[in-house]
Amino acid sequence: MEITEKVKTGLKKEISGSVTEKNTAIAMKSGTLPVYATPAMMALMEQAAAELVQEYLPEGWTSVGIAMSVAHTSASPVGMKVRAEAKITAVDGRKISYEVTAFDQSGEIGRGTHERFAVNEEKFMKKTNSKK
Template sequence: MELKLKIGLTNKFEKVVTKDDSAIKLGSGTLEVFSTPMMVAMMECASKDLVQPFLPEGFSTVGIGLNIKHIAATKVGKKVWAIAKLVEIDRKRLVLSIEAFDEDKKIGEGTHERYIVENEKFIGKL
């Protein structure tokens, strides 16, 4: 399998924080602020969307590791975004640097590992 991925590729995913994204709604906290699970999901989405266009048909990636810090809170109604940057390619294992921001500041940072899989083969093993 030949990959057209290159170190340094980046992708941005953005959204507006809703009450459904809040810590109290998801049960991860007691306040109506942007939840850590939703920040992580946004970071994973930015990573997945970065890689997918470069994969052969019938292949995708699955998340296999996260090392994330949620460093600042964000109010409902604010725009947030995550930026994923491909920093390492080791055969089928990919490492991405990820950062998250709101309109005022950086809110999260870390690394994310994804693994390239053949869809049918992967599902067939479950």
Template sequence: MADLSALKVGLEGTASALVTEERLATNVGSGNVPVFASPMLLALMEAAAVNCLEGHLPEDYQSLGVQLNVAHTAPTPIGFTVTAKATLKAIEGRKLTFDVVANDGAEQIGSGVHTRIVVDTPRFMARLAAKSLPRP
């Protein structure tokens, strides 16, 4: 097991994105209204969690998102900047749980819980490569 002692409950990370044409629901297949797309919100929340862990994981380890339970509660038009914040709320072995929240400068637009698992990168990549081999 990796030494995860550098991880502490309460660590925070953020990520921001300008709402552009490419990030609208109408362009990512998640709806017919030109607003910030839910898949983009989820990606931003995951990025905030990844940023939270930056510099706190051992060498050759990284985290992988395994669960998101998020409510997207308000629309955001093009031109706004959305900022997501992730706060590490629980550490259970390799399982990390984050509270995530996002706002667009005018109001909170989403919140929820995100879970990530810490993995040994070389081992994970070997498993992935084995899965990619042709099957008989």
């Protein structure tokens, strides 16, 4: 499958959410303060990237995350709205590279890179389930 026909550099997707008690560092066991957890921010970034590429993949295909490098640079309190943006920066065969950025209502809170790999769902799950 040649994904470069539809998946192009420069494509962007933004999604939003909010800081709740469920995604604080305390709740996610990644810290002791009631602030937006780094794993929650990274998940929002990854969700934006996954949803972006899914729009362009053929039926029966999806993408899986293979790498993420992110700095969480500013804390966000409970109740604040947050959003993440994913932008495709490179396509190398079935590997898609992204710039990911997260914001709260006061500005940027995190930035980094993410990589995903396009896979045939059936083949991927067959290989994965063979580990049992």
